[in-house]
Amino acid sequence: MNAETKNPDGGLESQDLKDRHLRADAQRNLDALLQAAVEVFETSGVDAPVREIAEKAGVGIGTVYRHFPKRSDLIAAVFRHEIDACADAAPRLAAKHEPVEALTRWMQRYAAFIATKRQLAPALHSGDVAYESLSAYFLQRLKPALQTLLESAAAAGEIRTDVDSKDLLSAIASLCMSAHDDRPDHTRRMVALLVDGLRYGRRSSQDAPS
Amino acid sequence: MNAETKNPDGGLESQDLKDRHLRADAQRNLDALLQAAVEVFETSGVDAPVREIAEKAGVGIGTVYRHFPKRSDLIAAVFRHEIDACADAAPRLAAKHEPVEALTRWMQRYAAFIATKRQLAPALHSGDVAYESLSAYFLQRLKPALQTLLESAAAAGEIRTDVDSKDLLSAIASLCMSAHDDRPDHTRRMVALLVDGLRYGRRSSQDAPS
DNA sequence: AACGAAGCGGAACGATGTTCCAAGTATATG
């Protein structure tokens, strides 16, 4: 009924943050659990039984529920984990490649990530409390990541400057949602097309300062 | 592997068609089952337990599975039933109201129908064989229904003539999918806006026959 | 009325999410 009964900070565990000393073995199990969940979800989809994940991680079912009270918490944790991985890829790519190349590679990376999560989309809008914060987190992490890449490429004069990163994120997501199984690289080409679109109008801005 | 093992006619039961004499009590149970399913799905959503529907219909679980071998068959049957109801509303409205009024009312009717089926959309694209034929049936029934209404209104010179009924169907569906719960009549106004859009360009066609 | 077949009800099965607690183990403390 009231929202006060919920943990105000969003309360999702992470293997990176050590909030209150977590016992060493517990930490090890948590990591194994997350890794196993990633693999199982990739193999059998998000509908895979909790027991299968527990077995793959080499722990008991009780351990799973100790770390993730609800099945949806596990899914949410994995999702967050992958959002982080995708967001963290941005600065890494930016350091290794020139701006447009980094931007291109990241968009492809992001597209591949979204394609994996197609079956998650329904759940996201199902009103489940466990997924409520995910949409916000998604934008909070990915929008700045893309924005930085866009700004670098724009500063180098390689692409246009009038593109909103949020629009671009959802545009790519839409592309991936409609991808057919019989066109494995359809999405890749569509994203490449988007990048070309970004380059096309690069000289259209004349209000550039300095 | 091969498609030949599947029933070639699509094999979905209907309370309207009497394929092979159905025993009187069986027919009664089938009707009660369908009605109960409609009510339960409305109340508790499509994820409602089969047992709940059986109880509401006053029959045993075995009876449900006699008529609908799979849970998805029940859902599909209800969906078909409601598609029929929506399609049948078109000629009824056309007989009772002037063309544009009939068109408006039907579009609102259709929008209300779609809004109810939001949770069904994921299942429709999940690849389940039971739902495969539904998309086709959906278009087969609804497109002609809308098209007739559109043509009547166009013939009366009340609306433009360059609107594809299929596009309009999916446009309304899209509107309903993005509807928020805190805006109950948002969809209604959006559909009304669509109707106004139809009226706006009414003089743009000059190739109207007879 | 009697018979055969169609139909019915619900116990039972297997899978899955979730709870619970006795037993085990890491860590702090002496």
Add this chain to the structure above:
DNA sequence: CATATACTTGGAACATCGTTCCGCTTCGTT
């Protein structure tokens, strides 16, 4: 190093579902 204590664990057990099965009931016919 030994001990105490609280944190963790494993998995049996429970609740809920979809689905199957089969003995019994009821309808339609002769």
